[in-house]
Amino acid sequence: MARTQLPGNAQNRSTQATPDCQQGQIVEVSITDLNDTGEGVGRLGSRVIFVPDTVTGDRVLVRLIQVKSNYATAKLHQIIEPSPHRIRPRCIVADKCGGCQWQHISDEYQQLIKHNLVVQALEHIGGFTSPPVAPILTADSSLAYRNKATYPLKRSAIGQVQAGYYQKGSHHLINLNQCPVQDSRLNPLLAEIKQDIEKMGWSIYDENRHQGRLRHLSLRIGRHTGDILLTLVATDWKLQDLEIQARKWLTRYPNLVGICINCNPNRTNAIFGEETRCVVGQPYLREEFAGLEFQLRPETFFQVNTEAAQALLDVIVEQLDLKGDEVLVDAYCGIGTFTLPLAQRVRSAIGLEVQASSVEQAQMNAQLNAIANVTFQTGTVETLLPQLGIATDVVLLDPPRKGCDKSIINTLLQTLPKHIVYISCKPATLARDLKLLCATGDYQLTYVQPADFFPQTPHVECAAFLVRGHLSQESGI
Numbered sequence: 502m503a504r505t506q507l508p509g510n511a512q513n514r515s516t517q518a519t520p521d522c523q524q525g526q527i528v529e530v531s532i533t534d535l536n537d538t539g540e541g542v543g544r545l546g547s548r549v550i551f552v553p554d555t556v557t558g559d560r561v562l563v564r565l566i567q568v569k570s571n572y573a574t575a576k577l578h579q580i581i582e583p584s585p586h587r588i589r590p591r592c593i594v595a596d597k598c599g600g601c602q603w604q605h606i607s608d609e610y611q612q613l614i615k616h617n618l619v620v621q622a623l624e625h626i627g628g629f630t631s632p633p634v635a636p637i638l639t640a641d642s643s644l645a646y647r648n649k650a651t652y653p654l655k656r657s658a659i660g661q662v663q664a665g666y667y668q669k670g671s672h673h674l675i676n677l678n679q680c681p682v683q684d685s686r687l688n689p690l691l692a693e694i695k696q697d698i699e700k701m702g703w704s705i706y707d708e709n710r711h712q713g714r715l716r717h718l719s720l721r722i723g724r725h726t727g728d729i730l731l732t733l734v735a736t737d738w739k740l741q742d743l744e745i746q747a748r749k750w751l752t753r754y755p756n757l758v759g760i761c762i763n764c765n766p767n768r769t770n771a772i773f774g775e776e777t778r779c780v781v782g783q784p785y786l787r788e789e790f791a792g793l794e795f796q797l798r799p800e801t802f803f804q805v806n807t808e809a810a811q812a813l814l815d816v817i818v819e820q821l822d823l824k825g826d827e828v829l830v831d832a833y834c835g836i837g838t839f840t841l842p843l844a845q846r847v848r849s850a851i852g853l854e855v856q857a858s859s860v861e862q863a864q865m866n867a868q869l870n871a872i873a874n875v876t877f878q879t880g881t882v883e884t885l886l887p888q889l890g891i892a893t894d895v896v897l898l899d900p901p902r903k904g905c906d907k908s909i910i911n912t913l914l915q916t917l918p919k920h921i922v923y924i925s926c927k928p929a930t931l932a933r934d935l936k937l938l939c940a941t942g943d944y945q946l947t948y949v950q951p952a953d954f955f956p957q958t959p960h961v962e963c964a965a966f967l968v969r970g971h972l973s974q975e976s977g978i
Contacts, residue, residue: 522548522568527578532559535614537929539602539959550575553669554596556606558584586610591644591681598675600666601682601957608643612953615961619928619951627932629939634949638816640808643956647805648788650683651719651734651772652691654698654705662699664691664718672708682957687720690731690754694718697750703740711768714740719763719772719799721786722756724807728786729754732761732799734772747780759783761799773800791842793870801862802835806954813952813964814839817897817922820948820966823847827894830918832882832909837863837875839897844875847895852877853885883908893918904930910937917943921967926954931963944969 522528522545530543532555541555543563549572552563560582563575580587590596590604603611616637623632640646652664655674665677678695679688698705698715706713717734731750733740740762747760759782765774777784777799785796790807791814797803804810817839827847831840834852836859844850844867852875854860860879867875878885883906896918898905904927913921921944925931938944944967954962 522565522573524565524568526565527562528565528575529581530561530563530575532557532561532584535959537618537959545573547571548573552577553602554605556584556586556610558586594665594675594677597668598666598677599669599671600680602669602959603957608639608956611643611956612637612639615953615959616951618959618961619949619963622928622932623935623946623949625932626929627936627939629932629935629946632949633947634951635816637961638809638812638950638952640806640812640953640956643953644681645683645685646808646956647680647683648724648803648807649719649721649805650680650687650691651717652677653717654715656705660699662695662705664695683720684722684724686727686756687722687729690720690729690757691718693753694731694750697746701740701742701746706736708768716765717772721797721799723786723788723797725789726787727756728788729757730759730761730786730797730799731757732763732777734763734765734774736764736766738762738764738778744780747782751781757782758786763799790838793841793866793872795836795838795866796862796869797836798858798862800858802859803838804954809952809954809962810838813924813950813954813962814842816950817964818843818846820950821895821920821922823895828891829895829897830886830889830893831897831899832886833899833901834863834877834897835859835899837866837877839899840875840877841867841870841872843895843897844872848874850875851889853882854879855881882906887912892916895920895922897922897924899924900930902927902930905934907937910934913938914941914943917969919969923965923967925963925965926960928961928963931965935965935967938967 530550532541532543534542536542541552543550552575554577562579564578565573565575567574586607587605588607595604620634623629655663657663663674663676665675668675678692703715704713706716714735719732721730751757760780761777762780763773763777785798788795788797823846829843829847829850831852834840834854837852840850840852852863857879860877863877947968948966950964952962
């Protein structure tokens with residue numbers, strides 16, 4: 502079975518024979534758990550059934566979609582008895598839109614699930630006994646937290662320009678005029694700019710026929726500055742009278758600092774193409790983070806939950822207890838979001854990043870904040886980290902969801918920095934890599950801080966802290 506089941510009541514499994522089931526059949530199921538993709542988990546005899554839009558404690562009728570010998574997938578048909586953890590979604594299209602998966606679950610239970618997800622990954626995949634997982638970090642609000650939203654565009658059968666998110670498991674667009682998880686200051690732009698696009702008569706991209714020009718509308722805001730950046734993604738640069746319309750937008754919205762266009766001519770699911778041009782205003786917005794000023798461009802990677810990222814950085818600073826004489830390496834450093842604040846607390850810092858444009862922005866942000874003890878290098882971490890040839894005190898890892906390449910693990914075990922901070926958005930790969938780092942006895946896992954970067958979804962961010970030194974019996978691996 503390709504799905505990983507979370508902890509909970511799953512151990513209370515029925516031993517009765519599995520009844521015959523057929524696709525399309527409606528059956529009653531009690532939801533006893535949630536898996537790591539956010540689906541409810543129930544049982545019919547010995548067969549596991551996965552049901553989206555449910556939560557532990559629900560008793561439901563479901564329609565079977567796919568039936569295998571030991572598991573099945575199903576669609577919610579009717580709630581017979583709701584779970585005490587179920588709440589009314591705060592979005593009118595929450596049952597259709599694929600942007601959120603957990604609006605029907607209370608915030609408190611979402612956080613409990615995510616904490617348990619981290620614990621179980623470390624125990625079952627990492628092999629750690631009683632891993633030191635702290636209570637989950639949360640921001641002030643589980644709504645209106647996203648500082649960036651990128652909406653695919655579509656023209657309806659009657660010619661209306663629509664923008665929104667795709668329905669779960671499909672490419673059917675759910676039209677939105679507002680979104681409860683994006684910064685509320687972006688909502689007026691979403692509704693009004695769709696109307697302006699319609700009036701301009703710009704052709705809308707059809708992904709099936711690979712025809713039309715305008716593909717996406719992207720909105721980004723500086724949470725602490727209020728600066729807004731608007732970007733249109735198109736198949737070419739030829740949007741008639743774009744500059745005229747862009748100047749109208751700049752006049753209409755006082756916080757709008759720039760309008761850009763990005764060209765993506767390829768038949769791909771990737772949103773942004775390789776080149777972005779500024780139409781009017783400036784090609785970046787200003788954001789304040791950790792007491793520093795950053796410039797963010799349309800395609801810049803920056804955590805979508807600014808407040809949660811700040812809270813996690815505060816924990817990193819507290820746990821490392823830097824004295825000022827350390828050498829720090831930030832692998833996968835991006836634009837220096839964590840590198841620059843930490844550089845102010847060490848003797849020297851080095852950022853490694855594969856994207857040349859991100860390195861350019863990181864260098865610019867360092868100059869903007871007059872931070873001179875940091876350098877940035879362009880290339881893969883797999884290549885650059887072994888070539889540094891210096892003794893490091895702290896290595897900060899923030900790899901993609903797939904985790905670290907084994908060559909990176911091997912390099913760390915050869916160079917043995919005093920501290921490793923591993924930031925991850927996927928507990929399973931985090932646990933796998935921590936197991937490798939701790940297996941030799943060179944490191945012990947001292948602290949794990951989960952953070953709710955993505956409320957209303959099953960995703961959880963995490964920072965794990967490793968200290969060089971032989972494991973005690975209590976560390977449990």
